[in-house]
Amino acid sequence: MSTRRDFIKTAAIAGGAVGTAALGSAHIYAAEPKKIVWRLQTYAGPALAEHVIKPSIDRFNQVAQGQMEIQLYFADQLVPTGELFRAMQRGTIDAVQSDDDSIAAPVDIAVFGGYFPFATRYSLDIPVLFNQYGLNEIWEEAYNEVKGVTWLGAGAWDPCNFATVEPIKSLADLKGKRIFTFPTAGKFLSRFGVVPVTLPWEDVEVAMQTGELDGIAWSGITEDYTVGWANVTKYFLTNNISGAWCGSYFANSDKWNEVPPHLQSLFKLCMDSSNYYRQYWYWGGEASLRVNGDKLKLTTIPDAEWATVENEAHKFWDEIAKTSPRCAKVVEIFKKYNALMTKAGPPYRY
Structure with missing residues (x-):
């Protein structure tokens, strides 16, 4: 009787432990976030993308530590450039790096994307205009009127x-x-x-x-x-x-809203990193190749x-x-x- 009583007690404790462990595992599994995967298409071909976007995307994927991965595609690789905005709006692709003009963005200010004649003289003019002269607010206002796409920010390229x-x-x-x-x-x-x-x-x-x-x-x-x-x-x-050149980053709004705040911040920091790299890559390259090319x-x-x-x-x-x-x-x-x-x-x- 004593042996039987000890067996029942031991089994109950063991069963409870197993149940707790099972519940704990289920809880851990449920709390583990699903990896976010984006497909981003750039306006640039492979050789150019090595400079204008790939380094920043590689860094993002590294720092995101498996929580998110951005798969980079080059010019016209998934969607023709002129159809990029609509494809992003539908969710066929998740994000785009291009100018408003080339992707046929359905906003009135799209005409200023790319090369608007003589609006700027130097690459630093673009970030100054957006950050100190109110273009950020104007672009945000325009894209807020379009469903399905979020404008994330602009940067400068070459002349x-x-x-x-x-x-x-x-x-x-x-x-x-x-x-x-x-x-x-x-x-x-x-x-x-x-x-x-x-x-x-x-x-x-x-x-x-x-x-x-x-x-x-x-x-x-x-x-x-x-x-x-x-x-x-x-x-x-x-x-x-x-x-x-005035180029921007865009994302499908639903996909952007699914990204947690810390990864949104990381993506914008990587945008800034790319914008900074292009400032000196182009500025130095334009002068050097005029002289040494x-x-x-x-x-x-x-x-x-x-x-x-x-x-x-x-x-x-x-x-x-x-x-x-x-x-x-x-x-x-x-x-x-x-x-x-x-x-x-x-x-x-x-």
């Missing part, structure tokens, strides 16, 4: 110069040239006889070789060398129509003649300002900012 097969030494040389460029930049350049051409990013080099294109107005000289375009063009025009010959349109292009850009600004009150507000900010920079003098404006 917009021509790389061509034939030399450009005057405005007359631009006439009839078939140029790969951005939508708004192309619309503006058509005023000088340029024929804007839209192609998948990866097809540009071949199109140059087959004669389908006469040149590119898509980047500065750093990208021309980095992505191989310096191998299929001969000349680089030192005059640019914009001092910096051995593939592209430099040409320049005289300042007096190029001033007519800038004057035409200001007319273009006024036309865009009429499209919406919000666009008018952005144009007014550009005017105010550039007037201040001009008044400040060197090194802000020469």
